[in-house]
Amino acid sequence: MISLVDAQGYAKIIMTVVLVIILYGYILHLYRSEKKGERDYEKYGKMALDDDITSVPVEKNPNLPQKKEGEK
Amino acid sequence: MQSNAALEYDYTVAKLFTYTTILFGILGMTVGVLIAAQLAFPELNYLIGEYGTFSRLRPIHTDTVIFGFMLSGIWASYYYLSQRVLKVSMAESKFLMFIGKLHFWLYFVGALVAVISLLLGISSSKEYAEFEWPIDIVIVLVWVLWGVSMFGLIGIRREKSLYISMWYFVATFLGVAMLYLFNNMAIPTYFASGGIGSIMNSVSMYSGTNDALVQWWYGHNAVAFVFTVPIIAMIYYFLPKESGQAIYSYKLSLLSFWGLMFVYLWAGSHHLIYSTVPDWMQTMGSIFSIILILPSWGSAINMLLTMKGEWNQLTENPIIKLLVLASTFYMLSTIEGPIQSIKSVNAIAHFTDWIPGHVHDGVLGWVGFMTFAGLLHMAPRMFKREIYSKKLIELQFWLQTTGIVLYFTSMWIAGITQGMMWRAVDEYGNLMYSFIDTVAALHPYWVIRTLAGVLFLSGVFIFAYNMIKTITSSKELAQEPKNQSPMAA
Numbered sequence: 001m002i003s004l005v006d007a008q009g010y011a012k013i014i015m016t017v018v019l020v021i022i023l024y025g026y027i028l029h030l031y032r033s034e035k036k037g038e039r040d041y042e043k044y045g046k047m048a049l050d051d052d053i054t055s056v057p058v059e060k061n062p063n064l065p066q067k068k069e070g071e072k
Numbered sequence: 073m074q075s076n077a078a079l080e081y082d083y084t085v086a087k088l089f090t091y092t093t094i095l096f097g098i099l100g101m102t103v104g105v106l107i108a109a110q111l112a113f114p115e116l117n118y119l120i121g122e123y124g125t126f127s128r129l130r131p132i133h134t135d136t137v138i139f140g141f142m143l144s145g146i147w148a149s150y151y152y153l154s155q156r157v158l159k160v161s162m163a164e165s166k167f168l169m170f171i172g173k174l175h176f177w178l179y180f181v182g183a184l185v186a187v188i189s190l191l192l193g194i195s196s197s198k199e200y201a202e203f204e205w206p207i208d209i210v211i212v213l214v215w216v217l218w219g220v221s222m223f224g225l226i227g228i229r230r231e232k233s234l235y236i237s238m239w240y241f242v243a244t245f246l247g248v249a250m251l252y253l254f255n256n257m258a259i260p261t262y263f264a265s266g267g268i269g270s271i272m273n274s275v276s277m278y279s280g281t282n283d284a285l286v287q288w289w290y291g292h293n294a295v296a297f298v299f300t301v302p303i304i305a306m307i308y309y310f311l312p313k314e315s316g317q318a319i320y321s322y323k324l325s326l327l328s329f330w331g332l333m334f335v336y337l338w339a340g341s342h343h344l345i346y347s348t349v350p351d352w353m354q355t356m357g358s359i360f361s362i363i364l365i366l367p368s369w370g371s372a373i374n375m376l377l378t379m380k381g382e383w384n385q386l387t388e389n390p391i392i393k394l395l396v397l398a399s400t401f402y403m404l405s406t407i408e409g410p411i412q413s414i415k416s417v418n419a420i421a422h423f424t425d426w427i428p429g430h431v432h433d434g435v436l437g438w439v440g441f442m443t444f445a446g447l448l449h450m451a452p453r454m455f456k457r458e459i460y461s462k463k464l465i466e467l468q469f470w471l472q473t474t475g476i477v478l479y480f481t482s483m484w485i486a487g488i489t490q491g492m493m494w495r496a497v498d499e500y501g502n503l504m505y506s507f508i509d510t511v512a513a514l515h516p517y518w519v520i521r522t523l524a525g526v527l528f529l530s531g532v533f534i535f536a537y538n539m540i541k542t543i544t545s546s547k548e549l550a551q552e553p554k555n556q557s558p559m560a561a
């Protein structure tokens with residue numbers, strides 16, 4: 001029988017490996033979807049530069065109540 | 073609201089937090105200089121009876137600079153930049169305005185009560201979690217109000233995606249909420265002892281090694297989620313905006329974010345190397361600390377590369393200077409920390425002055441410079457006046473940079489000397505030095521550290537003066553500056 005402390009250690013190693021795989025998967029996902037032209041992540045950098053209240057959003061929030069748009 | 077009145081961002085709450093950043097910065101760092109002087113000259117412990125002793129003042133220093141200066145700076149930046157990157161004004165929601173103001177006032181009153189309680193010696197004795205349970209409850213309320221405020225604003229945003237800074241703010245909110253609640257689980261001794269103890273004084277619900285583990289899981293992640301994550305949120309906004317350059321690689325910023333979240337939570341056990349916690353946990357603490365270099369440097373290098381082709385701004389704009397030095401000091405402390413986590417290095421470094429040395433190249437260089445830069449960037453936009461004096465920023469920058477370098481170099485030498493003297497044995501295996509020998513050897517470095525503190529603190533006073541002049545009497549601006557902040561020579 002392995003002790004509880006050892007079991008925790010093994011559980012942690014397994015979890016780490018799984019998380020590493022997920023993280024690498026995410027890197028692949030980012031670069032792949034940009035290469036295929038599905039997303040352009042770099043355009044989000046503009047959100048900080050062009051940030052007046054009257055600026056056009058990089059991507060409009062579709063869930064915004066209609067009234068608010070009228071107000072603007 | 074009048075429908076034809078032009079909509080503007082509302083900086084009421086950001087301004088309030090700006091004032092407390094300055095106030096707590098002066099307060100906390102003045103106490104910092106005093107305790108630094110006390111270590112060099114112990115007579116200074118007896119100036120005002122029990123209230124002036126090192127043991128009372130040290131937690132006042134740490135908690136005031138962390139939860140007063142740093143957190144105020146974080147919230148000032150949050151209330152300023154969240155509106156801008158979400159492209160929605162707080163003025164559009166009366167409810168959010170109310171919550172924002174309540175958030176500030178409850179925080180301010182809570183912080184004052186907290187400082188007074190520490191001065192009176194009311195403390196749970198857990199580092200960075202010294203506040204007793206009634207204050208903890210206020211802190212939880214303040215935190216919940218921030219959450220309502222943040223998620224409320226996100227709910228009415230015009231911009232669909234959240235800018236990377238918002239990710240970091242959300243992570244700060246969630247991270248601290250979890251850590252703080254778990255670490256502060258405590259029972260008043262009155263109930264624990266069946267009526268003999270006190271209502272005010274409480275004991276942790278964890279005991280022994282478990283208590284140490286939970287404490288450092290909290291303690292180290294306080295470093296993660298207060299000293300690092302929200303400060304990255306700030307630099308990801310302020311550096312691009314002030315320099316007019318978009319983040320070098322937005323993808324890298326996303327990656328570093330998840331890397332940081334994934335790794336940081338596991339590094340805390342490096343505070344407990346050679347203690348009674350399970351060996352694998354200590355080893356993992358070391359390993360995760362080393363891996364932590366990657367996401368940390370990922371963010372820092374991303375910031376430095378953002379300046380690509382624009383390095384001339386470093387000489388022209390002192391705010392850029394503060395920002396670039398901030399990321400550089402971030403790199404320094406995120407390489408130094410992992411080195412200290414290696415078991416054999418930790419054997420020398422632990423319990424020595426090298427640790428506060430490490431802490432302060434991070435907090436003074438990274439957090440301090442970032443906070444000053446953020447406030448200076450916001451001031452012309454919030455108060456619609458140009459910055460009072462560029463020369464004063466330059467002066468502040470050089471005084472403080474010299475202070476930081478003196479602080480960490482003196483502590484490096486002191487710490488390593490101390491570590492070596494403690495473990496030195498003669499040919500028969502007897503210890504070569506007694507404790508007081510180390511005190512005598514370290515005295516000069518403690519004097520240098522005090523001097524370093526005086527330099528840094530002078531910079532803080534200059535900064536405060538510059539800010540007050542900017543707010544009250546600087547030249548008014550006709551329109552909001554786009555990038556570089558306007559400043560009088």
Ligand code: HEM
Pocket residue numbers: 101102104105107108109111130133134137138141142425427428431432435436439440521522524525526528529
């Ligand atoms: C004028 C500037 C400052 C001076 C002179 C100063 C001085 C000191 C001193 C003397 C200590 C005690 C070290 C010991 O017990 O051996 C200390 C601890 C500490 N200070 Fe500062 N400090 C300054 C600014 C700051 C700032 C701005 C922050 C954070 C934003 C900060 C965070 C801390 C922390 C977290 C500790 C505890 C370190 C540990 O437990 O190892 N300090 N400081």
